[in-house]
Amino acid sequence: MSQNVVTVPPGADYFTIERSFAAPRTLVWRCYTQPQHLARFWGPRDARTSATVDLRVGGLWRTVWTYDSGQTYGYSSVYLELIEPERIHYRDAPGDWTGGLDGLPPAELVSTITLTERDAQTVVLAHVRAASIALRDETVARGFAGMVGVGNDRLSDYLETLAQKGAV
Secondary structure (H helix, E strand, C coil): CCCCEEECCCCCCEEEEEEEECCCHHHHHHHHHCHHHHHHHCCCCCEEEEEEECCCCCCEEEEEEEECCCCEEEEEEEEEEEECCCEEEEEEECCCCCCCCCCCCCCCEEEEEEEEEECCEEEEEEEEEECCHHHHHHHHHCCHHHHHHHHHHHHHHHHHHHHHCCCC
16 A cells, blocks of 8 residues: 655645555546545545535535534635646635635635656645644644545545446
């Protein structure tokens, strides 16, 4: 199994997480942009994930995790740029945001997911830029990269399931 490579440059306001997947880039793109796929891997293993996606610049991507206890956690992101099947650029948004770019408060985290084909693999590079070095350090300390790693493990398993079903 491929491993997550997390890079946290000293003194920078960003970090990166890289992972290779044994799947075509177009399939990995669909997994990141279609809610029925996102719900299968985005988030912790001990929660049920639901996702809604308005796949356009200014469109809203909303994810909600529901735990067996009934507790929920959700967050919203707004797409800033979409280049299929290469790049997904997005930022955080208030939980009650309905979409669009006008009037958004300053972003805390701006992320870019880049998909590159290399040696019959799809390399996914998540570049996460924080509003400050202190926020970047806090985000890393809270385990953000570890949570992405869990999602990547789940995505790897899911892609294998899709391959077995012939969805590649």
